Amino acid sequence: MSSPDPVRDSFDPRPKTRGNVARVSAALFLGATALGVLALVVLLADIWRDGAGSLSVDFLTSFPSRFARRAGIKPGLAGSLWILALTALFSFPLGVATAIWLEEYAPRNGWSRLIQTNIANLAAVPSVVYGILGLAVFVRGLELGRSVLAGALTLTLLILPVLIISAQEAIRAVPNSIRLAAYALGATRWQTIRQQVLPMAMPGILTGTILSLSRAVGETAPLILVGALAFVPFVPNGPLDGFTVLPMQIFDWISRPQASFHQIAAAAILVLLAVLLAFNLVAVLLRNKYTKTL
Amino acid sequence: MPSTLHAPPTAPTVIETEKLSVLYGSAAAVKEISIAIPTRRVVAFIGPSGCGKSTLLRCFNRMNDLVPGARVEGRVTFHGADLYGPGVDPIEVRRRIGMVFQKPNPFPKSIYENVAFGARINGYRGNMDELVERSLTQAALWDEVKDRLRMSALALSGGQQQRLCIARALAIEPEVLLMDEPTSALDPIATQRIEELIYELKSRYTIIIVTHNMQQAARVSDRTAFLYMGNLVEYGPTNDLFTNPREEQTEAYITGRFG
Numbered sequence: 022m023s024s025p026d027p028v029r030d031s032f033d034p035r036p037k038t039r040g041n042v043a044r045v046s047a048a049l050f051l052g053a054t055a056l057g058v059l060a061l062v063v064l065l066a067d068i069w070r071d072g073a074g075s076l077s078v079d080f081l082t083s084f085p086s087r088f089a090r091r092a093g094i095k096p097g098l099a100g101s102l103w104i105l106a107l108t109a110l111f112s113f114p115l116g117v118a119t120a121i122w123l124e125e126y127a128p129r130n131g132w133s134r135l136i137q138t139n140i141a142n143l144a145a146v147p148s149v150v151y152g153i154l155g156l157a158v159f160v161r162g163l164e165l166g167r168s169v170l171a172g173a174l175t176l177t178l179l180i181l182p183v184l185i186i187s188a189q190e191a192i193r194a195v196p197n198s199i200r201l202a203a204y205a206l207g208a209t210r211w212q213t214i215r216q217q218v219l220p221m222a223m224p225g226i227l228t229g230t231i232l233s234l235s236r237a238v239g240e241t242a243p244l245i246l247v248g249a250l251a252f253v254p255f256v257p258n259g260p261l262d263g264f265t266v267l268p269m270q271i272f273d274w275i276s277r278p279q280a281s282f283h284q285i286a287a288a289a290i291l292v293l294l295a296v297l298l299a300f301n302l303v304a305v306l307l308r309n310k311y312t313k314t315l
Numbered sequence: 316m317p318s319t320l321h322a323p324p325t326a327p328t329v330i331e332t333e334k335l336s337v338l339y340g341s342a343a344a345v346k347e348i349s350i351a352i353p354t355r356r357v358v359a360f361i362g363p364s365g366c367g368k369s370t371l372l373r374c375f376n377r378m379n380d381l382v383p384g385a386r387v388e389g390r391v392t393f394h395g396a397d398l399y400g401p402g403v404d405p406i407e408v409r410r411r412i413g414m415v416f417q418k419p420n421p422f423p424k425s426i427y428e429n430v431a432f433g434a435r436i437n438g439y440r441g442n443m444d445e446l447v448e449r450s451l452t453q454a455a456l457w458d459e460v461k462d463r464l465r466m467s468a469l470a471l472s473g474g475q476q477q478r479l480c481i482a483r484a485l486a487i488e489p490e491v492l493l494m495d496e497p498t499s500a501l502d503p504i505a506t507q508r509i510e511e512l513i514y515e516l517k518s519r520y521t522i523i524i525v526t527h528n529m530q531q532a533a534r535v536s537d538r539t540a541f542l543y544m545g546n547l548v549e550y551g552p553t554n555d556l557f558t559n560p561r562e563e564q565t566e567a568y569i570t571g572r573f574g
Contacts, residue, residue, distance in 0.1 A: 198418060204409065
């Protein structure tokens with residue numbers, strides 16, 4: 022045996038204990054993931070069982086009715102698509118432009134920090150508060166009435182903070198060496214942003230936009246306040262028409278006592294999920310397109 | 316490389332500084348440096364980390380403008396015209412004085428697009444294919460990439476990426492090329508190729524290279540400036556500076572006693 026060495030002997034590697042800790046941690050993480058997935062599967066299976074039987078082309082193309090078996094979701098589906106399109110149209114350019122200004126132009130001083138803090142706070146404001154704001158400003162102040170336009174503008178305000186923050190993060194993730202390379206070639210600030218920074222940030226910006234818009238499509242509370250209707254026997258023909266959205270329709274049917282309405286509510290939920298999935302698919306395709314050109 | 320043997324002793328000045336200082340807040344990174352850079356020569360800036368050599372280099376194409384809080388005092392002239400004078404657009408300065416960075420930083424686009432970008436934003440109206448080929452040939456990269464110009468620049472090796480960055484800088488036809496430790500992220504073979512390239516390029520361009528590597532300065536440059544703590548300690552023909560330094564600090568540094 023060698024003589025005791027106080028430095029070498031002061032280690033206690035305990036490989037077994039550390040190995041066990043590592044295995045337990047891995048198991049816990051897997052368990053957490055499995056729990057979430059399981060909950061989602063159970064939820065989907067339950068809704069599918071209730072609603073799949075009521076799904077049909079007629080269900081998509083019919084207006085609501087007093088009779089569950091004749092009722093459809095045409096106005097809700099059309100309203101949701103209107104809201105989605107208009108909200109995307111307003112929020113994307115506004116949000117990305119704000120993020121560009123904050124990241125690339127704004128001086129780093131007290132004012133920009135104040136704006137930044139406020140945006141973060143606005144992201145945490147309950148959606149119903151935006152509904153009250155929308156009612157006061159768009160429906161009454163600007164006299165847009167209980168229209169698709171007023172609803173879309175309200176949801177634009179609702180998702181803007183989250184959209185701005187995620188776009189900012191995507192822009193910030195572009196390495197500064199890329200900006201320096203462009204400037205060193207005589208690029209202006211706008212050429213640098215437009216031709217180098219934005220293309221690199223676009224996948225991240227699109228992901229944030231999609232997540233925000235998905236949230237907008239699922240919102241009910243602010244739209245109740247701006248006047249989405251529960252029973253709508255028409256589809257909007259223009260941005261100033263009245264409207265309903267799928268979550269409103271689902272809420273209306275769920276709150277009725279008859280079981281037959283609960284079944285078509287489940288079917289409407291399936292349609293809403295399908296819309297969201299299709300929408301996310303478009304986002305993934307767009308993102309892949311941008312990532313490939315790199 | 317016998318560069319110093321072929322270089323005539325004098326050449327017209329292309330860039331000159333007079334009492335140039337760069338301050339970050341109240342700390343001076345460059346202190347009242349006056350230096351003249353001759354046309355179509357290679358000038359090396361050497362010195363320990365933090366001595367101000369990169370900061371001095373960035374004054375020549377106004378890249379310090381992009382550093383928040385950096386202030387430039389004194390004069391820098393390019394062909395006698397004040398680079399910091401009123402009405403001078405840094406964008407035009409950077410077109411005529413190109414730059415290559417420490418780490419290769421190609422755009423995440425195709426090889427072709429990397430070279431074409433600078434020309435495009437500067438309103439180049441000639442034949443783009445020819446320009447790309449000419450620039451890549453000048454940067455000794457054409458033969459390696461001519462069959463895959465549409466491939467991503469990020470698929471190239473580090474040394475190839477750095478030569479692509481040189482080609483990209485050459486594509487806008489600058490007069491001066493600033494190189495900020497262009498080989499510090501590269502292996503010895505890639506480094507040697509860049510050094511050979513620098514030697515070839517000086518027939519058309521003035522090159523100012525910042526380097527940590529004294530052997531590199533000795534190999535590639537005609538004149539060497541030794542900077543220490545923001546001061547220009549010694550500036551002269553490379554041969555003289557390395558074999559017969561005038562200042563004690565220079566001798567201590569090049570013999571490896573500090574830095």
